[in-house]
Amino acid sequence: MIEVKHLTKRYGPNTAVEDLSFTVEDNRIYGFLGPNGAGKSTTMNIMTGYLSATEGDVLINGHSIIEEPEQAKSCIGFLPELPPLYTEMTPYEYLVFVAEIKKIRKSEIKPAVEEAIKLTGIDGVRSRLIKNLSKGYRQRVGFAEAVLGKPPVIILDEPMVGLDPLQIIEMRSLIKELGRDHTVILSSHILSEISEVCDRILIISKGRLVASGTPEELEQQMGSGRMVLNLTLRGSREACEKVLAGFEGMSCSCTGEENGEVSFRVELPKGEDVRDKLYFAFADARIPILGMTSQIASLEEVFLELTGAEKEAK
Amino acid sequence: MIAIFKREFRSYMQTMIGPAFIAVMVCFVGIFFYLLNMVAGYPYFSICLISSFVIMAIAVPLLTMRSFSDERRSKTDQILLTSPLKVWDIVLGKFFAIVAVFMIPVAVFCICPLIIAALGSTYFVLDYCTILCYAFIGMLFISIGMFISSLTESPVIAAVVSIAAMLLLYLWNNLVGYLPSGAGATLAVLLAVALALGAVVFLSTKNIYVSAAFGAVACLAVLAVYLYDSSLFTDLLPTVLENFSVIVLLNTFFYSYLFDLAGLLRVVLFTGLFLFLTVQSVEKRRWS
Structure with missing residues (x-):
């Protein structure tokens, strides 16, 4: 289990992470989501002991990363944003070196390295120099380094960057497989990646945790019953707006106007469905409805809303 | 530690740096050896090491420049x-x-006294003790170079600063001789310190009061000692800096x-300090 307690990191006057607290349960896959510069990498670097926090602490399986760094670090496998590879080594040499500094027992080094190579599918390039490998393979070697020795906690910072679509699918199934008996934390600024593989999502913006929960919970929490309508009408904009003004509690915005057709985006209050009433109101005003589509606020919108709202607040 | 040692050593020998360093050292000292011991006929190999000392001051930064700066730049320190x-x-x-x-x-240098011995008389104790001192000074230079490399992300800056620092140490003796020895000048320097x-x-x-108080107390202490007995x-x-x-x-x-056992211990101590x-x-970098 990982406990992050009131983590704050300041770089001079800039605050990268502010009072961040959360708990990560065992054998789950956690997604760390946020726009660029939200503080994801900084938080991960602090959790793995690469950076020190200005305030707060991180407990990895009960070991404080500040007070017992060796014990805490030996529980973690970390793939940073840029895989930390020595390019003059071959993947095999590199993984043996990593196994040694991870203090894996001598007799277990070879089987552990072979297992990591097999798991990440780098057997074909094991004896080529890392500097001659493509970005995707380098990423895999980094991934092999993180899973080497089967640490209970695996932290992956943007693991899908630089991979082709096929490799992304492979990586996803790999992460899902690992999530069965490891705690996996991965970060991304792309929502679909996270919602695809993660059991729980932590949304972070401007260094603060703005929401957390399962993907379903987040959708429910932010968008339960709230409907968004996209309307296309034939008529003048003023006339349409006049009809829409007759409904209370709706927020409308005109999204386009051409060839006598007007489009509106209408957000309905929670739990209300006024599609019938809208139809009759427009019919009474003799404005034909050319199109009406409805959607429930998606996770993507939750994400945009949370991270965007934070920006406005600042 | 052993894993790091093995990886670093292999890396130095697999890239050009290690062989280049060895070649530079052996070639230049070899030239001095040929000219001084073979052609001019000095029976001491030590004179060759002393004369070629500046080569070490320039070559050691070649080895140390990448040690930390490159890791930091390529993020392999993670x-x-x-x-x-x-x-x-x-x-x-x-x-x-x-x-x-x-x-x-x-x-390789250890072979040179044997070559001299094969051609005539030599002074083994003198030569091998000089090689020992040379090795210890080399270690001090390595520790200084590593420290400088840990301060920057650029191997080139690390190399330039290290060469400057090592040349300064090389010329130290001569420079110290030019320092003012009068009590007044010493007072001025100590106040500046x-x-x-x-x-x-x-x-x-970042606390102006504490630092001002600290500076003032230090200045007053220096002044008090000066007024008590300026001959001190x-x-x-020159005596301290020597x-x-x-x-x-x-x-x-x-x-x-x-x-000079005390001198040798001083070198070991400074190596440890760096x-x-x-x-x-x-x-510190993790905290900044």
Whole structure:
């Protein structure tokens, strides 16, 4: 289990992470989501002991990363944003070196390295120099380094960057497989990646945790019953707006106007469905409805809303 | 530590740096050996090491420049600092790897007195003790180079600053001779040092009152000693700073036949100090 307690990191006057607290349960896959510069990498670097926090602490399986760094670090496998590879080594040499500094027992080094190579599918390039490998393979070697020795906690910072679509699918199934008996934390600024593989999502913006929960919970929490309508009408904009003004509690915005057709985006209050009433109101005003589509606020919108709202607040 | 040592040593030998360093050292010392011992006929190999000392001051930064700066630039330090290793293990592993590369040309030098012996009489004790001192000074230079490398992200800057620092140490003896020895000049220098210490305190604490008080107390203490007995300050600077000379270790030995054990211990102590500073510098970066 990982406990992050009131983590704050300041770089001079800039605050990268502010009072961040959360708990990560065992054998789950956690997604760390946020726009660029939200503080994801900084938080991960602090959790793995690469950076020190200005305030707060991180407990990895009960070991404080500040007070017992060796014990805490030996529980973690970390793939940073840029895989930390020595390019003059071959993947095999590199993984043996990593196994040694991870203090894996001598007799277990070879089987552990072979297992990591097999798991990440780098057997074909094991004896080529890392500097001659493509970005995707380098990423895999980094991934092999993180899973080497089967640490209970695996932290992956943007693991899908630089991979082709096929490799992304492979990586996803790999992460899902690992999530069965490891705690996996991965970060991304792309929502679909996270919602695809993660059991729980932590949304972070401007260094603060703005929401957390399962993907379903987040959708429910932010968008339960709230409907968004996209309307296309034939008529003048003023006339349409006049009809829409007759409904209370709706927020409308005109999204386009051409060839006598007007489009509106209408957000309905929670739990209300006024599609019938809208139809009759427009019919009474003799404005034909050319199109009406409805959607429930998606996770993507939750994400945009949370991270965007934070920006406005600042 | 052993894993770091093995990786670093292999890396030095697999890239051009290690062989280039060995070639430069062996070639230049070889030229001096040929000219001084073979052509001019001096029976001491030590004179060759003393004359070619500046080569070491320029070549050692070749080895040390990448040790930390390159890791930081390519972010490979992330794998080291997030592993369950202590920073001391990392620093010592790297240090011993560079020392191992450095010892290869030194081992070649050990053959030279034997060559002289084959051609005539030689002074084995003198020569091998000089090689020993040379090796220890080399280790000090390596620790200084590593410390400088840990301060920057650019290997080139690390190399330039290290060469400057090592040339300064090489010329130290001559420079110290030109320092003013009068009590008044010493007072001025010490007051400047006291103020500089105050500035250092300010930079680390950001507290103007504490640093001003510290600077003032230091200045007053210097002034008080001066007023009490100004003769204490006469010749103080050259006498104190002379102790930091490293080449003098070789010179005393060669010219006076004195094995300067205190001097050797001082070199070992400074090596330890710079390794400690390197550890602090790496640790500090995580906090900034």
